[in-house]
Amino acid sequence: SMKVGDLVIMPGSCYRDEDGSPATGVVLKAKPVVAGTRIPRAQVYWIEDAEAAWEPREWLEVISESR
Numbered sequence: 074s075m076k077v078g079d080l081v082i083m084p085g086s087c088y089r090d091e092d093g094s095p096a097t098g099v100v101l102k103a104k105p106v107v108a109g110t111r112i113p114r115a116q117v118y119w120i121e122d123a124e125a126a127w128e129p130r131e132w133l134e135v136i137s138e139s140r
Contacts, residue, residue, distance in 0.1 A: 075103045075115055075130055078139025083132050088119070096121045097136070098128075 075081070082095035090096055098117035114127045 075100055075133065075135060076139060077101065077103055079103075079135045080137035081115075081117060081133040081135055083128065084134050085132065088121070090121050098133075100139075101125055103130075 079100045081098050088096040098119045102116040113130045118125045
């Protein structure tokens, strides 16, 4: 289960860092609080982009779990 502090990537995304690896994000919120949507989402802070976005949780892969 995804939780705050987990590191995630979006495997199918075209967003890549300078080395061509998938962009890495940190989960800020793991609850679907976006109005008007039924798709569970997580708020992710994308490190390379220095911005947060609500992403569909099914698109994300946890690469490092927070403790």
